[in-house]
Amino acid sequence: MKKKVLGIATILSALMLVLAACGGGSSSNSSGGDSKETSGSLTAVGSTALQPLVEAAGKQFQSENPKAQINVQGGGSGTGLTQVQQGAVEIGNSDVFAEEKDGVDASKLVDHKVAVVGMAPVANKDVGVDNLTQQQLIDIFTGKVTNWKDVGGKDEKVTVINRAEGSGTRATFEQWALKGETPIKAQEQDSSGTVRKIVSETPGAISYLAFSYINKSVVGLSVDGVKPDEKNVATNEWKIWSYEHMYTNGKPKGLTKTFLDYMVSDAVQKDIVPQLGYQSIKEMKVERDADGKITEL
Incomplete structure (x- = not known):
């Protein structure tokens, strides 16, 4: 009888060890799951x-x-x-x-x-202008100004390049740069990269781009004397x-x-x-x- 009791005790002890081991394994698996490779x-x-x-x-x-x-x-x-x-x-x-x-x-x-993302009006480098008032900008995009000489630039025709309907860049530009005014019908492009290329290669061209697309091939225009840069965006001094x-x-x-x-x-x-x-x-x-x-x- 004594041997039988000892045998049962031994079996119970073994079972407890197994259960303890299983509990430890579950914790390990949970930790290991967090380190699975992302795929x-x-x-x-x-x-x-x-x-x-x-x-x-x-x-x-x-x-x-x-x-x-x-x-x-x-x-x-x-x-x-x-x-x-x-x-x-x-x-x-x-x-x-x-x-x-x-x-x-x-x-x-x-x-x-x-x-x-900050956005800015951009122009071909030959227009002779690096700053516009907001009203001048509105007048250019709504067709009231058609020659750069009327805003202090060269005697050169203004060519407006717009983004296509559905463009978030266009929506932002119209809301904050043009005060909700609708621009004239003009050449439209789906891609910011294409806009930059066309503006850089077309005398008198103007459009708008995100800061991330503006490089030395085009001129990023200031508005009302405020430069289009990150510092001015952070404080909303640059509103576009x-x-x-x-x-x-x-x-x-x-x-x-x-x-x-x-x-x-x-x-x-x-x-x-x-x-x-x-x-x-x-x-x-x-x-x-x-x-x-x-x-x-």
């Missing part, structure tokens, strides 16, 4: 102003996560918002709030602000700017969430963002809502 693919479509930043961040993310694939395409903010709403892509890139786009149900989309939004259809999960978290990490905000001419959302001194209301931070 899968996602597509981000929309704003061409935001495209260079997402492409650069995507390449760096892929170098750190070789099993992940980040596909980035342009097409304009309207396209991005429409496609993410339809579920055709994981992320819709936009220069404007979803609430500002007709046909988009903003209540179904989740906004992820990843940067701020917008958030760069990456919208998802509902709360993001999996690779989409991981990549969006990466977009606001120091690896992107402190390094890639300023290198490409964008502004970190963490450096803004003001906040602007979808109605245009400014709040100091």
